[in-house]
Structure formats: C-alpha cells, structure tokens
Amino acid sequence: MLSFEEKLIQAVKKKREAEGLSIRALSTAVGVSFSTLARIERGEGQPDNNSKIRLLQWLGPYADEAGLGFDNVAFVHFRAGRNVQSGTVRMLLQAADCLRQSLGSASTASDEGDIATHEAVALSKEELEETAERFRVDLGLDKDAPLDSLRLEVEDIAIVPLSKNNCIDARSVKQLRGSASGEWSAMSVPLDLANDRWAVLLNDSHTLERQRVTVLEEYWHILLGHKLTKISRVAEAFGRTYDATEEHDAYYLASASLLPKAAIVEAVSQNLSSAQIARKFGTSSELVEYRIKRLGLWREYTGKQIKLIPG
Known part of the structure; x- marks a missing residue:
C-alpha cells in the first residue's frame, strides 16, 4: 500500500506532466525549490510538511481524487x-x-x-520606494528622522x-x-x-x-x-x-520605512559605517547593510575603486 508521501509525489508528477509544466515551472508556482522537487520526484527524499501543504494546495481537486486529505x-x-x-x-x-x-x-x-x-502582485523597486516615502510623509517624518x-x-x-x-x-x-x-x-x-x-x-x-x-x-x-x-x-x-x-515586498517596505533612501544615500556619501547608521535609526547593522545593497550602493559603501585601463 502506498504511503501518503508516495501518493502525493505520484499525483504531483501526474498533474505537472498533464499541464506540460517543467519541474522548474512547478517550483515557481508552489514556492518549493527546484532541487527539492527534482530530488522528491526521483524518489531520493520526501517533502517536509510545509512543502506538502503547498503541493496539496496546488493539486486542488486532484488531491481529493488521489485520496490526499488535509x-x-x-x-x-x-x-x-x-x-x-x-x-x-x-x-x-x-x-x-x-x-x-x-x-x-x-x-x-x-x-x-x-x-x-x-x-500575488509584485511591486517594482520604484513603487516600493515611493510607497515607503509616502508612508513616512503621512507620519510627518523628515527624511533623516528615525x-x-x-x-x-x-x-x-x-x-x-x-x-x-x-x-x-x-x-x-x-x-x-x-x-x-x-x-x-x-x-x-x-x-x-x-x-x-x-x-x-x-x-x-x-x-x-x-x-x-x-x-x-x-x-x-x-x-x-x-x-x-x-x-x-x-x-x-x-x-x-x-x-x-x-514576503519580499513586506520586508522591503519595512526596511525602507525605517531607513529612508535619501538618508542612506547621504550616509554612504559621508562614509558612515553600518553600525553608525543603525544607531541613528534604531535598527540592526544587518538591516542597514541589506538596505545599502538593495539600493545598489554596496560598491560606494565598501569604497571599491574602479578605472579603465588605457587602450
């Protein structure tokens, strides 16, 4: 008799092939990594409970037909x-x-x-920045106010x-x-x-x-x-x-609300460290560094020099 996990893997593979989806496309659809799905389909492992729930949700009526209740x-x-x-x-x-x-x-x-x-509707980077800026304006905060x-x-x-x-x-x-x-x-x-x-x-x-x-x-x-x-x-x-x-959009907006773009750009231009910026805004250094990287300022922050070699 097949186990619950074996029934699940069979049902997922059957639906994926019927819909002409690659394992990579299924990975995007259900939020389970490509390597995990590939390994599961090869019979080299079993999905954890979070992956089971996501696969069962994706199966929809197929799950009931396969006797996979939750x-x-x-x-x-x-x-x-x-x-x-x-x-x-x-x-x-x-x-x-x-x-x-x-x-x-x-x-x-x-x-x-x-x-x-x-x-899910993904917001662009520009939309996320504008949303966070409006939020701070509505709170009456200056660009450099914590x-x-x-x-x-x-x-x-x-x-x-x-x-x-x-x-x-x-x-x-x-x-x-x-x-x-x-x-x-x-x-x-x-x-x-x-x-x-x-x-x-x-x-x-x-x-x-x-x-x-x-x-x-x-x-x-x-x-x-x-x-x-x-x-x-x-x-x-x-x-x-x-x-x-x-999850990405909520975290990005949280970081942008706490660490406004204009203030981070100015702080990087003044060669302030992530610890100094974090103390000013009441955040962690890790969040400051995430923000600097997302704003494309990591090269400036680390002081990496660039130049063209004469031809």
Whole structure:
C-alpha cells in the first residue's frame, strides 16, 4: 500500500506532466525549490510538511481524487522560521483562537471558502520606494528622522506583546519566549470576516531592533492586503503556505520605512559605517547593510575603486 508521501509525489508528477509544466515551472508556482522537487520526484527524499501543504494546495481537486486529505486549521499572517516546530504552531494557533474570541467576532472565518484568494502582485523597486516615502510623509517624518515603529498606531490593528497577552498560559509563554523564541517573530490574526480588524501577537523577547522591523512587516502585510497564510495539519504535524513575493515586498517596505533612501544615500556619501547608521535609526547593522545593497550602493559603501585601463 502506498504511503501518503508516495501518493502525493505520484499525483504531483501526474498533474505537472498533464499541464506540460517543467519541474522548474512547478517550483515557481508552489514556492518549493527546484532541487527539492527534482530530488522528491526521483524518489531520493520526501517533502517536509510545509512543502506538502503547498503541493496539496496546488493539486486542488486532484488531491481529493488521489485520496490526499488535509485539515485547514487557520488563516493568519505568520512570521516564523521555515522549520518552526508543530508544538510552537499549536500554541500560537490556540492564542489566535483566544484573540478572536476576546477582541473580535465569534464568526471570524476559519475555512478557505471564507477567505478571498488572489495572485500575488509584485511591486517594482520604484513603487516600493515611493510607497515607503509616502508612508513616512503621512507620519510627518523628515527624511533623516528615525521611526520607532513600536510607538506607531494603525487604525484597527492592535499590537499584543507576548509578555502582556491574556491568551496563553504562563508555561506556554515561557516556552515561546525561551526555547521556541527563535522559531517565530509575530502572528497577525484577522478579527472579522472582512479582514478589517486585526491583532498582532508580537514576540517581545527579541531585541527592540528586531521587533521594530517585525511590527512594520506585519503592518505592511495588512496594509497591502496580502493573502493570509494557510496553517494546515497533515498526519498530526503542521505546515503552512508561503508567498515569496509578498514576503519580499513586506520586508522591503519595512526596511525602507525605517531607513529612508535619501538618508542612506547621504550616509554612504559621508562614509558612515553600518553600525553608525543603525544607531541613528534604531535598527540592526544587518538591516542597514541589506538596505545599502538593495539600493545598489554596496560598491560606494565598501569604497571599491574602479578605472579603465588605457587602450
């Protein structure tokens, strides 16, 4: 008798070939790496739970025909590591249910049929920069003024620090702030069917610098209307969907909101270090370096000289 994984691999290959898709094209469609898919189809490995969920979602009705069922557990925005443990997900989903009951509507959607789906729309670099600049202008910030996103208020979005929530028992809080702290950063929970009101559970055991970018990422997911992450269960383990395009845009906008382009260009021209820039804007040096690279200023920042050799 074929295992669940063997049925899944057969169904994926059958649909991929029927639609004339290459493994690389399927990789783009489902957000699972080309090398992983190729290895799975060769029978040299099995998909992890996150990959299973993405492949099952792509299969759609084909999954039911192949006898491949899975449970839709919740829809949230989930900022977590790729290999987040099922126990961590379970605790966070319990918190999500509690947040909905205490802050939202008891009829908040939990099925896929109640959630609007859409294709991800990638914003260009210019659009992302303009969006971040308008955001800072609306806040009344000068180009070189730091933004403390932990003091930011956005209508109908409540930030709930983990240490101050009433939805997780003390033992779970200790674990989520301790051994599981590195697995997740935040979870945004819709509080009504229209996805107009939200609660963001924030891991406040992280540094303030990390929390600032995490909060802004969650704000941007919501403000851009990004589709929700599907948390599902297969064989008692949890997996989730992932949209690389929307994750990129939210992170880019968070970094651009914290580190405005004009200020970074000026700082690089003054030969300031990433540590100096980070201290000024209340971010990490790693975020500053990401921003410098995305703005195409790494050569100037590192001082690499260039010249033409006379012919």
